[in-house]
Amino acid sequence: MAPPAAHEMQQLKNTLRPSKRLCYVWLHVLLLFALFGLSKSQSIVDTLPGFSGDLPFKLETGYVSVGELNDVELFYYFIESERDPARDPLILWLTGGPGCSGFSGLVYEIGPLRFNYTAFNGSRPSLELNPYSWTKVASIIFLDAPVGTGFSYATNADDYYASDTISAWDNYIFIRKWLIDHPRFLYNQLYIGGDSYSGIIVPILTLEIANGIQMGLKPPMTLMGYILGNPVTHLHDDENSRIPYAHRMALISDELYESAKNACKGEFIDTDESNGECMETMAVITKCTEKLNSAQILEPVCALDSPKPKESKLKWSLNHIEDVSSDMISLPVPQRSEFWCRNYNYLLSYIWENDNAVQEALHVRNGTISFWKRCNKTLDYDSNVESTVPYHRNLSYLGYRALIYSGDHDMLIPYVGTERWVKSLNIPVLTGWEPWFVDGQVAGYSVIYQANKTDTAITYATVKGGGHTAPEFRPKQCLAMIDRWLAFYPL
Template identity: 55%
Template sequence: MSVIRLRNTRCHLINMMLFLAFTLLLLSDAAASKSIIKSLPGFDGNLPFVLETGYIGVGELEAVQLFYYFIESERSPKDDPLVLWLTGGPGCSALSGIIYEIGPLSFDYAKSSGGGKPVLALNPYSWTKIANIIFVDAPVGTGFSYSTTWEGYHVSDTISAAETYEFLRKWLVDHPKFLTNPLYVAGDSYTGIVAPIIVQEISDGNEVGHQPTMNLKGYVLGNPRTDYEIQINSIVPFAHLKVLISDKLYESFMKNCKGEYLNPDQRNASCMEDILAIKECIRNLCNAHILEPTCKDISPKPVPLKWDPRFLIADDADILLSSPRVPGPWCRSYNYVYIYMWANDETVRDALHIRKGTIKDWRRCNKTLAYSYNVKSTVDYHRNLTKKPYRALIYSGDHDMLIPYVGTLEWIESLNLTIKYDWEPWFVDGQVAGYAMLYADNVQDYITYDLTFATVKGGGHTAPEYRPEQCFAMMDRWFDYYPL
């Protein structure tokens, strides 16, 4: 045996010993609690896909118990990517992502509107047709995740990222057959803050030898909250591009306010007059999708000048559940009533193996988290990751005024990557589905970092809820390294 082969064999044995030691250490602390779910209330017959639910303890004394839904790929579990999916908020449940965005189930609204239990239907555009996906209720206090101590509920952007990284390490130890699958961290909205930190943690952990070694390939972010200042200031140019404000008003704003919408000079009377005029033009619009109606039983909210994280949580179910529906146009938020009815049903909780006494009232988005927003921008995290051989896909619904695509494009441009393919359309069924750009940066010879930015035509916040077929086609192509 050659010296090189002997050295490689020894390295392999050392890595195996480290992994086994790490596995035994974790499993000796607390075995993962998991169950295979064969059927669910509201769905006729057995589920045609593999669904596992469970809890994994993280943090000090594993006081934080993060709940997850794992759905195996319906195509080829051993070959398809493994995706860690986080829904935004912070505090919006993974179940919302499953039902309304990318999961295999949705509600049959026609059959659910008679006052009985909600009826489930299959989603033909589920991303689980092409990927294994772990949907996690994170941070703690989200969905069915809970803590056994009050201290455990005090969490921040960086603490949430660290706990989710620990969750993923333990989940992979308990599911070793997925260790070789290509791994992607993904999510939407406020996940744009936490996900890049998690990716950095995984990358750094791999480099220093944390076990298990993860086959990290990149990350996917939809309508992502990334930079506090850029994205709020981008509301005005977005409104101008969508003809929500006039050329004259836009030009006056740029002259008087110098593009500053977040923190304008309040002593500048001309600037403040422009801002009030802008707010008047856009205040009655649905911020999540500017072409959809606002709900008649909810007072319209003006776009805030100061950042309020709750502004990103478009969840009106609290009002809809407690007040009669006023006659008027259909509103998307009416659909969210069904998930409250379903997730708070005891037969559903029993079927999902939810621990009794841990969560009193399930909320699609928990607005009462003891959460510290300690990261205002993750642009530097993205910049760090451009030096690694990873792939990134950033997509935005082009009718989203909560996190406008023009602001997302601005921070991407600040990374100073090389444009490989400039702005061009991508198609689904012969129709323009959006526009895309491909950026790249050399990491090593023949190894590059690449970032695809894509708009989803007609998409809102977030894009898969509004354009499921187009988003499915986008992900199918991107996972398989095809142009959009």
């Protein structure tokens, strides 16, 4: 594999740091001061409201101060591996959004708890164990980032601004401080993971850590690679792949797809409104797909969150990811449960996390947030990194492992766009497209890319029947996938 081009390396150096920082060296001087000014706030949680008895795993919650003046407080949930914390890998997990709480990843995707939906009667939801938690094979930090996400807050109103590069930098400060404060995990294999919009943040953060290792910065980190599910990489290209995806999944006809390609010349997002034929074709495609949940095409959209009359569903931003509307929160319970949609599952997290007893059990600081949201859509956030493809290319060149996976029923960030940018890295294929299995059934398909004769650079996998994101819909298969990959086994 050829080394990255000089202009790409310069681009990465230019974008790795927020523009308001002075320079690379000065940033690390600031970092040293920040690390010496450690903010220690952590608590062990033995019981939780809604869960019967003591927790059968170790849960720690706390805050770590980041930001130039340590005035941003990032909240985290840490769960030790249920197998062997001393030897199992450590994963820092970032949920997408931007602005989606780490609790969403914990309780809806890969954590050891989940809500008992059948027992819900409108009062405080109850919790049960998730038999397919990734904490069966790894210790995981679920982080509320960037500032304004979940229980994370700033002590100064001016510090609620964030961007891709600022978020990655704050997360870098976080993991270094957290490891200093948890020295027994310093030499565990470290992976940075996340899904959805974290496809932007995770590669930036991983490369930041890799650069720090090369410079000999402390504390030492045993960085092995990164994990991304249904990742945003280049948002325009990701969204533009929805039309080819819809055709592959038989959501639109051959004739309609060919008409769209010809009329719109392959551009389905930034369409020319003066091109009548293209706009007419896109309107027909919207009609074909508007009643589908783009996060999982086999499920309906929630009736309360239907698109507005002139809104093109194909132009949805990630802010349109299924979540709870204010209308749903205000409805009485019988109306909420009459016609199911996935949003009702998310409603339980709002009720549970905003319960005073829950926040007391989690050791949330009083008065720091007014209302917990699973995904905060009102962040003051600048998406200032257009594409993370150069970061992936450089991380592969440096020899770091990557697992990239896509639920194949996700139309928000379709697998066809992800597969395309992975191919664009031009890493030699070690093992071509082939099925992987769980319990004798096809669980998805995978391709293994090898940067050189000894290192597997990227494993790309689809998860059959998975949506956005895959573990929420196919938990058993995804646990098997991550267990095998972390153990350096083929899927």
